[in-house]
Amino acid sequence: MTDNFDLNHWCDLHLARVEQALDNWVSVDASVDQGHAAPAELMQAMRYAVLDGGKRLRPLLVFAAFEAVSSASTPARVPAATDAAEAALRAACAVELIHAYSLVHDDMPCMDNDVLRRGKPTVHVQFGSASALLAGDALQALAFELLTPDASVVPEGRQARLCRLLARAAGCSGMAGGQAIDLASVGRVLTEEQLRQMHQLKTGALLQASVMMGAACGDASAQAGQALQAYGAAIGLAFQVVDDILDVTADSATLGKTAGKDQAQEKPTYVSLMGLESARRYAQTLYDQAMAALAFSGLPNTRALQGLASLVVQRSN
Amino acid sequence: MTDNFDLNHWCDLHLARVEQALDNWVSVDASVDQGHAAPAELMQAMRYAVLDGGKRLRPLLVFAAFEAVSSASTPARVPAATDAAEAALRAACAVELIHAYSLVHDDMPCMDNDVLRRGKPTVHVQFGSASALLAGDALQALAFELLTPDASVVPEGRQARLCRLLARAAGCSGMAGGQAIDLASVGRVLTEEQLRQMHQLKTGALLQASVMMGAACGDASAQAGQALQAYGAAIGLAFQVVDDILDVTADSATLGKTAGKDQAQEKPTYVSLMGLESARRYAQTLYDQAMAALAFSGLPNTRALQGLASLVVQRSN
Numbered sequence: 253m254t255d256n257f258d259l260n261h262w263c264d265l266h267l268a269r270v271e272q273a274l275d276n277w278v279s280v281d282a283s284v285d286q287g288h289a290a291p292a293e294l295m296q297a298m299r300y301a302v303l304d305g306g307k308r309l310r311p312l313l314v315f316a317a318f319e320a321v322s323s324a325s326t327p328a329r330v331p332a333a334t335d336a337a338e339a340a341l342r343a344a345c346a347v348e349l350i351h352a353y354s355l356v357h358d359d360m361p362c363m364d365n366d367v368l369r370r371g372k373p374t375v376h377v378q379f380g381s382a383s384a385l386l387a388g389d390a391l392q393a394l395a396f397e398l399l400t401p402d403a404s405v406v407p408e409g410r411q412a413r414l415c416r417l418l419a420r421a422a423g424c425s426g427m428a429g430g431q432a433i434d435l436a437s438v439g440r441v442l443t444e445e446q447l448r449q450m451h452q453l454k455t456g457a458l459l460q461a462s463v464m465m466g467a468a469c470g471d472a473s474a475q476a477g478q479a480l481q482a483y484g485a486a487i488g489l490a491f492q493v494v495d496d497i498l499d500v501t502a503d504s505a506t507l508g509k510t511a512g513k514d515q516a517q518e519k520p521t522y523v524s525l526m527g528l529e530s531a532r533r534y535a536q537t538l539y540d541q542a543m544a545a546l547a548f549s550g551l552p553n554t555r556a557l558q559g560l561a562s563l564v565v566q567r568s569n
Numbered sequence: 570m571t572d573n574f575d576l577n578h579w580c581d582l583h584l585a586r587v588e589q590a591l592d593n594w595v596s597v598d599a600s601v602d603q604g605h606a607a608p609a610e611l612m613q614a615m616r617y618a619v620l621d622g623g624k625r626l627r628p629l630l631v632f633a634a635f636e637a638v639s640s641a642s643t644p645a646r647v648p649a650a651t652d653a654a655e656a657a658l659r660a661a662c663a664v665e666l667i668h669a670y671s672l673v674h675d676d677m678p679c680m681d682n683d684v685l686r687r688g689k690p691t692v693h694v695q696f697g698s699a700s701a702l703l704a705g706d707a708l709q710a711l712a713f714e715l716l717t718p719d720a721s722v723v724p725e726g727r728q729a730r731l732c733r734l735l736a737r738a739a740g741c742s743g744m745a746g747g748q749a750i751d752l753a754s755v756g757r758v759l760t761e762e763q764l765r766q767m768h769q770l771k772t773g774a775l776l777q778a779s780v781m782m783g784a785a786c787g788d789a790s791a792q793a794g795q796a797l798q799a800y801g802a803a804i805g806l807a808f809q810v811v812d813d814i815l816d817v818t819a820d821s822a823t824l825g826k827t828a829g830k831d832q833a834q835e836k837p838t839y840v841s842l843m844g845l846e847s848a849r850r851y852a853q854t855l856y857d858q859a860m861a862a863l864a865f866s867g868l869p870n871t872r873a874l875q876g877l878a879s880l881v882v883q884r885s886n
């Protein structure tokens with residue numbers, strides 16, 4: 253079962269699921285099902301921000317963690333349509349909506365003022381700043397809508413736990429808090445500890461929550477839960493270290509966004525703090541920590557989680 | 570019990586509770602309890618946006634509806650500290666956080682570009698646009714954090730139902746959707762039906778959700794639930810009609826925000842559509858509808874809901 257695991261195939265299967273689900277749920281039709289039709293212009297901006305782009309790392313982490321705690325599933329097979337699998341699909345889309353909204357707001361003129369994202373004009377360039385602001389706001393709310401369908405679809409206890417994990421990861425003690433620290437740190441010298449704290453909130457919290465939400469859709473033991481939390485923390489930080497490395501080593505075309513941005517804005521990064529080679533070694537150390545956590549988890553089926561950890565460290569964009 | 574009901578006293582009691590709770594929950598200390606400390610600068614902007622201002626109409630509606638469906642409570646007494654009362658307090662604060670975030674974002678330069686709110690400089694004037702953007706984002710997430718404490722505090726089924734009501738009311742089929750229609754309608758002529766739809770989403774959805782969330786903290790019969798939904802719809806619309814009336818009849822000092830703004834921005838309003846006198850009659854009709862819904866509810870204790878309906882129609886700011 254594990255010897256012939258094909259990560260690319262696994263990713264393709266799950267990416268197809270999440271793309272299809274996002275296409276269905278971020279739509280005027282879905283909003284009509286909720287009672288009131290969302291205005292078409294707003295939905296257009298929301299769909300532009302979410303569909304047809306992005307690596308979908310967070311949804312893949314949800315699926316991989318869910319698979320790890322679901323003994324019945326096999327690595328290369330889409331889980332059966334149980335309410336747990338439905339919850340995982342909704343969790344996968346919800347974390348991606350939070351990620352997408354944060355990019356929309358982050359790109360706005362009053363923040364990073366960026367015009368290019370995933371090789372396309374940013375949302376505010378395409379639709380105007382007011383629409384970008386509202387689209388981001390609505391995407392955040394939609395994430396929580398997806399997590400709270402009727403009780404017949406997903407048991408309400410599971411809904412509450414997923415909302416709890418996502419809200420904490422997105423808010424002032426998570427992603428939004430990290431962005432505020434980032435904003436305040438431009439042009440300042442940070443210690444490695446301060447830099448780590450900023451990234452733990454800004455990027456790490458949501459990546460870690462993706463893992464924990466996937467686990468919350470199944471039944472993880474306390475030991476497995478702790479191990480997955482450690483795994484999530486390590487790859488969350490590794491992701492940011494690699495981001496900082498790519499900002500100085502890759503070009504804009506490869507990245508799909510403006511390269512060299514951190515340097516130009518005098519933002520503190522792992523590269524500016526420890527140098528390129530040390531940053532690379534640090535990313536490898538974090539990868540090793542993630543692997544060790546999986547080994548400690550006692551879970552038999554962590555191939556997808558292992559594969560995603562290498563993707564995070566080896567990615568080129 | 571009902572003959573000597575004192576609405577002002579009732580409001581004072583519940584306002585004190587909500588102010589105290591917001592002061593506790595929108596704080597660095599509360600974020601530390603959640604695991605990570607929120608950055609002080611971000612929390613400062615969040616507190617500025619939320620504390621010491623506002624009529625707290627939405628929290629009061631939550632408390633009033635909760636009281637109406639809780640047979641044990643009496644109008645002038647603060648409910649006992651059951652988990653249902655805890656849920657109502659959290660729901661009251663959560664709707665206020667959503668309301669507060671919407672004001673912060675609505676006031677930003679890329680939206681209404683307003684500098685005065687509740688008689689104070691708006692958040693972006695005080696803290697800058699980037700911080701205002703992040704504070705609004707974090708307030709939305711915090712609303713869902715408040716609704717999802719540990720299961721020992723509020724049963725998870727109730728948490729899920731409250732999140733469901735709030736997310737739908739805040740998102741693209743609710744408040745954010747209404748703001749998008751509002752944005753697109755500047756300088757356009759709307760029919761009364763289009764204007765009603767815009768306001769049902771923009772203001773009505775969250776006011777109605779406040780009533781429904783209060784009811785969801787207790788045990789309402791199907792008939793009572795329907796009646797409270799109708800009550801919420803009527804006062805939600807009445808609130809907006811009165812807002813439009815005040816925009817042309819009150820001055821900025823009384824309103825605590827810029828008067829005559831709608832006219833200056835050529836926004837369609839009930840006054841521009843039907844004239845001042847007809848708008849006043851329409852507000853009275855909606856009040857009568859709200860009262861009729863309460864009479865139909867079969868609930869014995871709707872004095873606070875009745876009182877809040879008159880406040881909505883008779884308010885001067």
